[in-house]
Amino acid sequence: MSNFTQTFKNIDDLLYKDSGADSEIDYIEQSSWILFLRYLDSLEKDKEDEAGLEGKEYKYILDEPFRWETWAKPRSESGSDDHHLELTGPDLVRFVENQLFPYLAEFKNLHSENARSIEYKIGEIFSELNNKIKSGYNLREIIDMVDKLPFGTSKDKHELSHLYETKIKNMGNAGRNGGQYYTPRPLIRAMISVIDPKIGEKIYDPACGSAGFLCEAYEYLYERMEKTTANLDTLQDNTLFGKEKKNLAYIIGTMNMILHGIEAPHITHTNTLGDSIRDIQEKDRYDIILANPPFGGKERPEVQQNFDIKTGETAFLFMQHFIKSLKAGGRAAVVIKNTFLSNTDNASVALRKYLLETCNLHTVLDMPQGTFQGAGVKTVVLFFTKGEATKNIWYYQLDPGRNMGKTNPLNDADLKEFIHLEKTKPESEKSWNLPVAEYLEATLDLSVKNPNKPEETPLREPALILEEITTLDEETSEILQTLNELLQ
Numbered sequence: 001m002s003n004f005t006q007t008f009k010n011i012d013d014l015l016y017k018d019s020g021a022d023s024e025i026d027y028i029e030q031s032s033w034i035l036f037l038r039y040l041d042s043l044e045k046d047k048e049d050e051a052g053l054e055g056k057e058y059k060y061i062l063d064e065p066f067r068w069e070t071w072a073k074p075r076s077e078s079g080s081d082d083h084h085l086e087l088t089g090p091d092l093v094r095f096v097e098n099q100l101f102p103y104l105a106e107f108k109n110l111h112s113e114n115a116r117s118i119e120y121k122i123g124e125i126f127s128e129l130n131n132k133i134k135s136g137y138n139l140r141e142i143i144d145m146v147d148k149l150p151f152g153t154s155k156d157k158h159e160l161s162h163l164y165e166t167k168i169k170n171m172g173n174a175g176r177n178g179g180q181y182y183t184p185r186p187l188i189r190a191m192i193s194v195i196d197p198k199i200g201e202k203i204y205d206p207a208c209g210s211a212g213f214l215c216e217a218y219e220y221l222y223e224r225m226e227k228t229t230a231n232l233d234t235l236q237d238n239t240l241f242g243k244e245k246k247n248l249a250y251i252i253g254t255m256n257m258i259l260h261g262i263e264a265p266h267i268t269h270t271n272t273l274g275d276s277i278r279d280i281q282e283k284d285r286y287d288i289i290l291a292n293p294p295f296g297g298k299e300r301p302e303v304q305q306n307f308d309i310k311t312g313e314t315a316f317l318f319m320q321h322f323i324k325s326l327k328a329g330g331r332a333a334v335v336i337k338n339t340f341l342s343n344t345d346n347a348s349v350a351l352r353k354y355l356l357e358t359c360n361l362h363t364v365l366d367m368p369q370g371t372f373q374g375a376g377v378k379t380v381v382l383f384f385t386k387g388e389a390t391k392n393i394w395y396y397q398l399d400p401g402r403n404m405g406k407t408n409p410l411n412d413a414d415l416k417e418f419i420h421l422e423k424t425k426p427e428s429e430k431s432w433n434l435p436v437a438e439y440l441e442a443t444l445d446l447s448v449k450n451p452n453k454p455e456e457t458p459l460r461e462p463a464l465i466l467e468e469i470t471t472l473d474e475e476t477s478e479i480l481q482t483l484n485e486l487l488q
Contacts (some may be wrong), residue, residue, distance in 0.1 A: 004159050007145050015139055020132035024171040029248055031167070032255045033129050034146050039067035040122070042151035047166075061119060066103050071095060073147045092136040101126050113205055118264040128247040128269075129191060130439060137351065150186040154261070156282040161215070161259040168210045170254060183209070183292045183335065184371060187381070188216045189201050190415040191290060191333035194363070194383060195421050199225040199234060201287035206272040206321055208242030211253035213290040214267075215260045222261075242267040242285065255370035273299060273317050276306040277324040285327040292335035293318035295377055308352065311347035316340070323358060324384040332359075338366070352444045356436065363422055366397045366448045370404030380448065393434045394425035427452060 006069050011031055021030055044060055044067075048360055051058035064070055074085040086110050108123025109455040133139045150156045168181055192213075197203055199221055205213045218240060240262065244250040250269045256267035298312045307320050322332055340348065341364070357362055364384035371379060385389075400414040421431060434454050440446075 002294060004149065004163050007149060008163055010145055011142050014115070015133070018077075018135050018138045019134050020134035024167070025248065027173050028167045028252060029129070030132055032251055033125070033131075034142060035164075036125065036255055036258070037068055038073070038146045038369055039151060040118075041072075043049045043263065051291060061122070064104075066100060068147075071100065072143050084192070086140070087136075088140040089136040092139055093131070093134070096131050097137070101129070101131065115268065116264060116266055121264060124269050125251050125254060128251060138189075143424050152338055157259060157261060161256070161261075164256055164259050165212075165215075168212075171202045183212050184410045185216065186410045186412045186415055187211060187367070187371065188212050188290070189220075190311050190365075190419055191335075191381060192220050193419050195288055195290065195333050197221060197288050199231050199239070202238065203240050203288045203290060204286035204325060205242045205289070205291045206246050206292055206325065207318060208253050208267060209246075209249045209295040210269065211242060211256045211265070212264075214240045214253075214265075214291075215256055217288075217290060218257070218260055218262060230319075236262060237264075240266060243270050243272045244268075245271045258353065259462065259473065271404060272321060273303050273306065273314070277308070278306075280324045282327075285325055285328065285330065287327055287330050289322050289326055289330070289332040291318070291332075295337050309347050309350045311345075311351070313347075316347060316351055319355070323355065323386065328358075328387040330386045332382070332384050332386075334382050334384075335367075335379050337384060338380045338448060340382075341380065342445050344443055349444055354380075355384065356390040356440075356444065359386045360388045360391065361390045363394055364393055364395045364446070364448070365418060366395060368398055368400065368404050370408075371410055390436050393436060393446065394422070394431065395434065395450070396421065397448065397453075401428060419435070428455060444478055 008031070014025050015027045015030060021027060040061070044058075044062070048058040048060075060067065069075060074082045076082040104122055105125035106123065107119050108127050111117055111119040113125060114120055131139075133142070136282075139218070149160065151160070165185065197217060197220065203214065203217050207212070208214060218235065221235055221239065225235070240257070241254065242265070242438070244253055244267055247269075249455070250267060253267050254265050257267070293315045295315050296313070299314055299317055304310045304312065307317050309320060311317060319334070319336065319340075322334060326332060341352070343349075360390065361382060361384040363381075365381040365383070367379045367381065369378055396418050398414065398418060400407050400408075400410070404410060421428070425431070425433065427433060429449070430450050432450060434446075
C-alpha cells in the first residue's frame with residue numbers, strides 16, 4: 001500500500017470516529033478543503049521559486065496569518081515542526097471556523113471581476129463549505145497527515161489524482177445521491193476516444209459534477225499533443241470548460257481538476273438551465289460537448305420557459321442546451337436514459353425530431369443494466385455532429401457477458417470492441433444500422449431493437465420435458481433389453 005493510499009485510509013478512519021462527518025460524501029468534502037489548502041501552499045512555493053529565479057518578488061495570494069505554514073504547520077527557524085505554535089483541540093476548530101473560512105470566503109467578493117482566477121475559486125469554495133470536523137484533535141491529526149503528502153512531482157500528482165478519483169467513486173456508491181457525481185471512467189474514456197478531441201478545440205460539460213469528463217479529456221489531450229509552451233498554455237487556459245449547480249459537486253470537480261494538473265479550472269458555479277438557450281451566441285459555442293446530465297429531475301415552469309421544447313425532464317432540457325451550444329460541425333457524446341429514444345409524449349417526439357433534423361446522430365451505444373451503480377435506469381450514449389441531418393444511425397449493444405454491479409464494474413476491456421467497430425460501423429450480432437428515412441414513423445421511435453441478435457431457443461414447458469424423459473427412458477430400456485438378448 002502506497003503512502004498516499006495509507007494516508008487517505010487513515011484520514012477516513014479519523015473522520016469515521018468524528019461526530020461531525022458521517023458518510024463517504026462528508027469524508028471527501030472535508031478531505032477536499034484540507035487538501036486544497038495544502039495544494040495551494042505547494043503552488044505558492046513553486047511560484048515563489050520561479051519568481052526568484054527570474055529575479056522577481058512573488059506576491060502571495062494569502063496573507064501570512066492564513067498561509068499553511070502559519071496556521072496549519074508552523075516551522076521553527078531550523079525548518080522543523082514548531083509544536084509550540086501549533087493550534088490544536090478547540091482552539092484549532094475556533095480558528096478554522098471563525099477566522100480562516102470567513103477570510104477565504106471573502107475572496108469571492110474581492111475578486112468577483114475575474115471569475116476564472118484561482119482567487120475567485122478560493123472564495124467560491126470556502127463560501128459554500130462548512131468545517132464538519134468537530135474534534136480539533138482529529139483535525140490536527142488530519143492536517144499533520146496531509147502535510148506529509150508530496151505534491152512536488154508529476155508522478156505524485158498523478159497518484160494523488162487517482163486516489164481522489166477512487167474516493168469520488170466510493171462516494172458514488174455511498175447513497176445519499178452520491179451516484180450523481182460519478183460516471184464510470186471506462187465509459188468516459190470510450191466516449192472521448194470516439195470523439196477524439198484535438199488541441200485547440202474547446203471542450204464543454206454543462207453538468208460537470210466531479211469533472212470526470214474534463215479530467216479525462218485533459219489526460220487524453222496531454223498524452224497525445226506536442227508538448228510545446230503554446231499547447232500547454234492552451235490546454236491549461238482555453239480548452240476545458242464546465243458548469244455545475246450543486247455546491248459539493250462544484251467543490252469536488254474543482255479539486256479534481258486541480259489534482260489532475262489544471263491550476264485554475266474554468267468551472268462556473270451556476271444552474272445551466274437557468275439561462276435561456278435563445279441567448280446563446282456564436283462566442284458561447286464549443287467544438288465538443290461531453291456530458292452525463294442529471295436524470296429524472298422535474299424543472300419548474302419558469303425554468304422550462306428558457307427552452308423552445310417545454311418539458312419537466314431535466315435531461316431533455318439539457319439536450320436542447322447541448323445542441324444550441326455546439327458550433328457548426330461540433331461533436332457531442334452524451335449519456336441519457338434509453339427512454340429518450342422511444343417516449344411518445346409530445347416533448348420527447350419533438351426533441352428527437354429536432355435532434356435528427358439539426359444533427360447527424362451517427363452512433364447509439366446501448367449500455368447494460370447496472371452500468372451506473374446505485375441507479376436502476378437503463379442508459380444509452382448518443383454520439384452526434386451538429387449541422388447535417390441524420391441519415392443513418394449505427395447501434396451497438398454492449399454485452400460484457402456478466403451482470404454489472406459493485407463487484408463487477410465496467411472496465412476498459414468491455415468497451416474495446418465498440419471503440420474499434422465504431423470507426424467502420426459494421427453489422428454484427430451486437431451492432432446494426434438503421435436507415436432513418438426508410439424506417440421512421442410519426443413517433444420517430446429510435447428504440448434499441450437488435451435485428452441481428454441470435455434467437456434464443458425458447459424454454460420448454462415442464463410437461464414436455466417430463467414426456468421426453470419418459471420417452472428416453474423407454475428407448476434406453478429397449479436398447480438394454482436388446483443387448484441382453486444378444487449377450488445370452
